[in-house]
Amino acid sequence: MIAELILLLAGHPSALFLESGKLDPAFEELLHPGEQQSLEYLSRIAGRYRTLKSSVGTLSGTSEYLSSMMAAVRVVLSEYENLVVQTEAKVLQRDDEIVASGSFVPLASLKATFSQWDGPLAALESLINHIQRLGPTNISPGSLIDLLLERSRVGVERVSEIMADLALAVQRVWQVHLTAYVVHGALSAKDPFAKTNPHQLNARMMPNCVSPDSRESIAYVGRAIATVKAARGHRSQQQQLPRSIAVMHTKMLSKVLPQDRHVFDSVIAQIRVNVSEWLWTTVLTRKDVDDALDSLANYFLLRNGEFSVALIREIERLKLSRLTPRASSRTPGISIIREQDLSLALLRASLGTSAQYDPTLSRLRFTLPTGPVRPFIPSFNANPDLSTLSVHSTSSTVDFTTTLLGMPLELGYTLAWPLDLFLTPTDLRSYTHLFAYFSSIRHTHQRVMACWSSLSNSQRMRRRWVRLGEGGDTHDGGGRRDLLRCGWGVVREMVWFLDALWAYICLDVVEGQYQRLKASLAPSGAGGGAKKQNFLLSNPGLAGLIKTIMELCEVFVATVERWGGDVLPDLLAEGSIAGGEDGGVGRMVRERAKVVQDVNETLNNLLETFYENLSGSLSSQSALGNGDATVATTFFVAGSSHNLNTTMIGGKRKTKDVHNHLATDAEVRRGAERLLLRLDFNNGFSKAGGTSRGSEGILREGGLA
Incomplete structure (x- = not known):
């Protein structure tokens, strides 16, 4: 037995x-x-x-x-x-x-x-x-490592040792593949560390013990090395990573495992710094950086003002020539807007501007995510119902891509070598959102200014016939006068708000941060350039309020356009003068006065809410002692400020970077405070009941009552 x-x-x-x-x-x-x-x-x-x-x-x-x-x-x-x-x-x-x-x-x-x-x-x-x-x-390899490490944390010593040995064996293979990717830019045929099209890290390969920062660094270094090695025919063909650096990185990786999280993170961070400094001094030149930053700022952030104005006008002209019912009946075969039409609009907008001879203009492209735009019937009524206009949901990011064309419209940028090493599709997506945001404000601003010009032209033409009055008899003359001045008051408040907002974006946000970033990228400049978030864009509440205010402006401008470009009806139009049993002002004057009054009340409520929310954001951040929250506004949200500066300069000047970061936070906060001062220049918000005004309040502010 x-x-x-x-x-x-x-x-x-x-x-x-x-x-x-x-x-x-x-x-x-x-x-x-x-x-x-x-x-x-x-x-x-x-x-x-x-x-x-x-x-x-x-x-x-x-x-x-x-x-x-x-x-x-x-x-x-x-x-x-x-x-x-x-x-x-x-x-x-x-x-x-x-x-x-x-x-x-x-x-x-x-x-x-x-x-x-x-x-x-x-x-x-x-x-x-x-x-x-x-x-x-x-x-997956990542989940297998997680499973073995989890089972090694048991109370039975022998079982713990065996599971730890199994985890060590799997991590050794993972370590070999990591070294091949990070040092040589090579990927295995099975279970690759990254996907090459588009080039992004394979999440299945990453165990939970690898921190998010290390994952991002692994993706960055591997993509950079692989792109440099694959750049045959470029000027960097002979500029491969030095063998001494590759050997050093191989030795560093052979001594650490992902289960030793802190040591592993420090090694990966050091490798990223080494590769970044080598790329910065060897592959990427200062001219490449300057050209990219200038191009992104000029076209995505509307820093080239003459081109941005011309582009918005070209898109408006394209809408009128292709999407209006009259254009559709005249040319039924081309009553559609395609991406190639928008590309042609880019070229037309550049004529006569500084962008005409800019070679980077060819890298811009418009895309229509939902397909070509076809004619549509406007949904506006003669007297719009403002009760349907509400503040957008604050649970998610507000979409500004539909403002210019009425359908989703996105501006893209084709990256040329070697900038594709550092600017990822996610970074460019941030610039796309910023373009949609800034162009929406600029488009609305131009529309309101056009309404102001239309009211001025109508007033001058009317003065040729009615001289000092607004027409009408003793019964309806006062009503016509009040309607005209109330309409002027509404447009004045819209122009005032958009002027203040646009001035803040141009001066405090775009230009200020652009100059600060360019200075930080200079060899003798200060390091730093922390990555910020936008209070007017990433803060859903404030972004929703701005979106709603712009929609209200669009509704009012479109209503004035349907009225013939003037808030006052013609004297000879039916219903414009007093008559019938009602007496007093005419029916059409009363209807338009009701619309203007509703727009005025809605606009004042929205402006007051915006001012209170912005002030509350600043106050809450002051209480927390943190100026780098939702009120911090820069335009380099996820791209060049972080990848081309903090990443590449590395940790050489960390102490100095902290001070620069704090100084940037203070400057950003001061910019937001200047916006509040612009909005409250006449104490309209800070005084109790300052915004609870009707038509008489508008007249009194204008010195007419």
């Missing part, structure tokens, strides 16, 4: 036991219950060993990571096999440790000898079963 047990423990089948591992009933009467329990205990250990032995061969060929783990499992099982061989030798040699009185082998001795493997084999069996349930092809 002892020989049978030794063979059983070595993995061979035995006639003493059933397939389930239970003792054959034929032997139960011959054995003591204690002996039966010992035999079944040894049978369970042997069964687990057989299961693991067969699973090792099955899972070894599925992937490099599972193969390395199975190789480590074989090492563990070899220790068990050595114990079986040693036990057999002791039995044959009648060793007193196993053989009692030199004549028989107690089952309790065998049970005590192999009991140390009960827990480890059970843990390994549970691990293999879990992997098989998930599917060997479905478990």
